[in-house]
Amino acid sequence: MARKNKSSKRTLLIISLVAIMLMAFIYNSKMFERELPQIFINDIIYWNLKKPLNVKISDESGFKRVLVQLSDGENSITLFNEKHSAQDKELEFNITFPKKGFYSKKNQYTLSYEVVDHSFWNFFMGNKVIKESVIIVDKQDPIVYTVSNSYKITKGGVGAVIFKAEDVNMDEVYVQTNFGKRFKAVRFEKDGYYIALVSWPREQKNLLNAEIIATDLAGNIARERIRYYLQDKNYKSSKITLSDTFLNNSIASLARDIADDKTQDMNALDKFMFINDSLRKESVETIGAVTDNISYIPYLSLEPFYPLRNGAVVASYGDFRTYEYGKEKVSESYHLGLDLASTAGANITSSNRGRVVFAGDNGIYGKTVIIDHGLGIYSLYGHCSSLLVQEGDVVIAGQMIAKTGKTGFAFGDHLHFGIVIQGIEVRPEEWMDEKWMRDNLFEVINNAKSLINGEK
Numbered sequence: 338m339a340r341k342n343k344s345s346k347r348t349l350l351i352i353s354l355v356a357i358m359l360m361a362f363i364y365n366s367k368m369f370e371r372e373l374p375q376i377f378i379n380d381i382i383y384w385n386l387k388k389p390l391n392v393k394i395s396d397e398s399g400f401k402r403v404l405v406q407l408s409d410g411e412n413s414i415t416l417f418n419e420k421h422s423a424q425d426k427e428l429e430f431n432i433t434f435p436k437k438g439f440y441s442k443k444n445q446y447t448l449s450y451e452v453v454d455h456s457f458w459n460f461f462m463g464n465k466v467i468k469e470s471v472i473i474v475d476k477q478d479p480i481v482y483t484v485s486n487s488y489k490i491t492k493g494g495v496g497a498v499i500f501k502a503e504d505v506n507m508d509e510v511y512v513q514t515n516f517g518k519r520f521k522a523v524r525f526e527k528d529g530y531y532i533a534l535v536s537w538p539r540e541q542k543n544l545l546n547a548e549i550i551a552t553d554l555a556g557n558i559a560r561e562r563i564r565y566y567l568q569d570k571n572y573k574s575s576k577i578t579l580s581d582t583f584l585n586n587s588i589a590s591l592a593r594d595i596a597d598d599k600t601q602d603m604n605a606l607d608k609f610m611f612i613n614d615s616l617r618k619e620s621v622e623t624i625g626a627v628t629d630n631i632s633y634i635p636y637l638s639l640e641p642f643y644p645l646r647n648g649a650v651v652a653s654y655g656d657f658r659t660y661e662y663g664k665e666k667v668s669e670s671y672h673l674g675l676d677l678a679s680t681a682g683a684n685i686t687s688s689n690r691g692r693v694v695f696a697g698d699n700g701i702y703g704k705t706v707i708i709d710h711g712l713g714i715y716s717l718y719g720h721c722s723s724l725l726v727q728e729g730d731v732v733i734a735g736q737m738i739a740k741t742g743k744t745g746f747a748f749g750d751h752l753h754f755g756i757v758i759q760g761i762e763v764r765p766e767e768w769m770d771e772k773w774m775r776d777n778l779f780e781v782i783n784n785a786k787s788l789i790n791g792e793k
């Protein structure tokens with residue numbers, strides 16, 4: 338009796354052990370996985386019906402059935418219905434809008450998906466997921482037209498444009514140029530109107546082409562070319578021969594000052610090339626990064642810039658310099674600011690109100706201040722001996738911001754004055770000229786305002 342009891346206990350134990358192991362097997366087995374199939378598609382889809390919608394599905398055990406239906410609220414049409422025996426773990430397919438089937442054209446539909454996988458879970462029924470997306474049909478291109486623009490852009494200079502861009506599902510509005518730069522636009526005067534400043538970079542070999550682009554969430558695009566008269570300009574080109582004395586004295590000590598860790602093992606010529614190429618590129622990128630934004634200002638009020646009292650021009654904007662060493666060209670650069678000199682340590686003032694976005698060391702530019710004046714317009718002050726403002730400060734017109742010096746790649750006390758438009762260093766001379774500012778900016782703005790407000 339005792340023995341029989343013992344053996345049946347053992348049988349029971351074995352059965353329960355097997356049962357537990359089986360359950361553990363089922364629970365952990367891939368055949369019985371409990372992960373729901375995943376459907377990669379947005380909850381709200383804006384669709385222009387031109388491009389097919391791409392649907393991606395993934396599941397650990399593959400799909401048994403995939404059903405996609407489109408409903409207008411009354412009727413429902415099957416767009417995709419497939420049974421799969423193969424254990425495809427990933428499935429990607431396109432669906433197009435049915436040409437026939439809906440009686441009335443609506444602009445909102447519901448797309449529903451039902452996916453069942455090959456898992457043995459749920460008593461061999463598999464995991465099932467049901468999902469819905471709202472489809473908003475939008476076949477309309479945005480409306481885009483120019484309201485007013487500057488008549489011309491000079492190479493290295495700037496032009497303004499004010500335009501209308503409208504769409505119920507607007508995504509992005511900007512000005513695209515043929516040299517890759519995208520200028521941001523900001524609201525102007527009323528909803529649906531925008532302003533942007535566009536520049537034709539000094540270094541560009543090609544003529545400028547600028548287009549206003551508006552895109553909506555359904556992928557419709559509208560573009561309009563801005564009709565600027567393009568005025569080419571001959572900038573000065575000069576050849577500079579590097580002497581050993583210059584390299585061994587001036588450049589060697591400059592390298593020690595501004596890039597010691599990176600140049601200490603280099604010979605004097607390599608030090609020069611490092612400063613004029615790599616370090617210049619880095620410094621220009623820093624300027625680009627802090628001046629990329631276009632801040633909104635309700636009204637623009639700018640005086641011509643006059644940063645240094647009685648400053649004499651010692652180098653112009655746009656000069657192209659080629660450097661030679663032993664009759665061989667070793668480097669080149671564009672001078673993208675206006676160099677002004679007065680007495681050493683002279684006061685530098687900001688002629689306009691703005692917010693300081695940079696105050697510190699910037700490679701070849703030395704101690705530098707950059708001020709945001711709104712609309713993507715920034716002023717830059719390089720080679721300073723001391724800075725009197727800090728990042729984040731709001732300066733008023735006429736405020737002293739720094740003192741001239743020769744920090745960075747400079748060999749005499751002077752101010753490198755720059756105007757930067759959304760990351761691009763442009764001709765400062767335009768922004769120091771009252772007539773240029775009136776013709777190219779304020780008249781364009783006033784003209785647009787009267788057109789928009791219907792006074793004309």
Ligand SMILES: [Zn+2]
Pocket residue numbers: 652672674675676752753754
């Ligand atoms: Zn300069």
